[in-house]
Amino acid sequence: xxxxxxxxxxxxxxxxxxxxxxxxxxxxxSNIQWYKQRPGGHPVFLIQLVKSGEVKKxxxxxxxxxxxxxNSSLHITATQTTDVGTYFCAGRTSGTYKYIFGTGTRLxxxx
Amino acid sequence: DSGVTQTPxxxxxxxxxxxxxxxxxxxxxxxVYWYQQSLDQGLQFLIQYYNGEERAKGNILERFSAQxxxxxxxxxxxxxxxxxxxxLYFCASSxxxxxxxxxxxxxxxxxxxxx
Numbered sequence: 001x002x003x004x005x006x007x008x009x010x011x012x013x014x015x016x017x018x019x020x021x022x023x024x025x026x027x028x029x030s031n032i033q034w035y036k037q038r039p040g041g042h043p044v045f046l047i048q049l050v051k052s053g054e055v056k057k058x059x060x061x062x063x064x065x066x067x068x069x070x071n072s073s074l075h076i077t078a079t080q081t082t083d084v085g086t087y088f089c090a091g092r093t094s095g096t097y098k099y100i101f102g103t104g105t106r107l108x109x110x111x
Numbered sequence: 112d113s114g115v116t117q118t119p120x121x122x123x124x125x126x127x128x129x130x131x132x133x134x135x136x137x138x139x140x141x142x143v144y145w146y147q148q149s150l151d152q153g154l155q156f157l158i159q160y161y162n163g164e165e166r167a168k169g170n171i172l173e174r175f176s177a178q179x180x181x182x183x184x185x186x187x188x189x190x191x192x193x194x195x196x197x198x199l200y201f202c203a204s205s206x207x208x209x210x211x212x213x214x215x216x217x218x219x220x221x222x223x224x225x226x
Binding site for chain 2: 031033035042043044045048088090092096097098099100101102103104
């Protein structure tokens with residue numbers, strides 16, 4: 001079945017350093033969504049990517065969708081302590097309705 | 112506040128028992144999703160309903176069942192509970208069930224502890 005893996009599983013960075021998490025799907029995706037879950041909280045939607053090679057930016061966050069629509073990345077520039085949390089990608093395979101969440105990357109930012 | 116309401120927030124029950132988790136989606140949202148998140152784990156998709164009908168099924172055990180009612184609220188029933196069923200159960204809702212969906216809004220979750 002469809003699998004979505006994320007690397008790294010954990011990342012500790014100093015405040016001000018950059019951070020990137022990668023999402024890889026075993027199948028081609030119709031679209032991909034990114035969510036952030038703060039410790040003790042619930043996932044909150046960040047963005048959706050639909051087109052091959054699409055790049056979207058939200059302030060310090062940059063999201064990319066691979067040309068083959070099988071991978072995606074989230075890059076945070078100059079991390080802040082408010083960026084702490086687990087970042088999940090969620091992909092949907094063409095022809096299906098369900099989103100499969102990636103394994104998540106837990107980010108810790110050291111002040 | 113996401114607008115998705117889940118009750119109860121916490122539930123402690125014994126092995127072998129049956130529980131029902133309830134979810135009220137955001138006003139106007141037709142799709143409801145259920146996810147299971149075990150300790151420090153990812154989100155496992157269980158099932159999706161759209162306007163009262165089952166739309167997609169994930170890794171949902173036969174001991175688990177769900178439904179969406181005419182008023183669009185949903186219930187997840189977990190029976191013959193085992194220790195391994197202890198987890199955070201999230202409900203999410205979205206506006207449509209189309210392939211290019213809009214964002215999903217998650218509730219605060221129900222933390223189930225089986226003892």
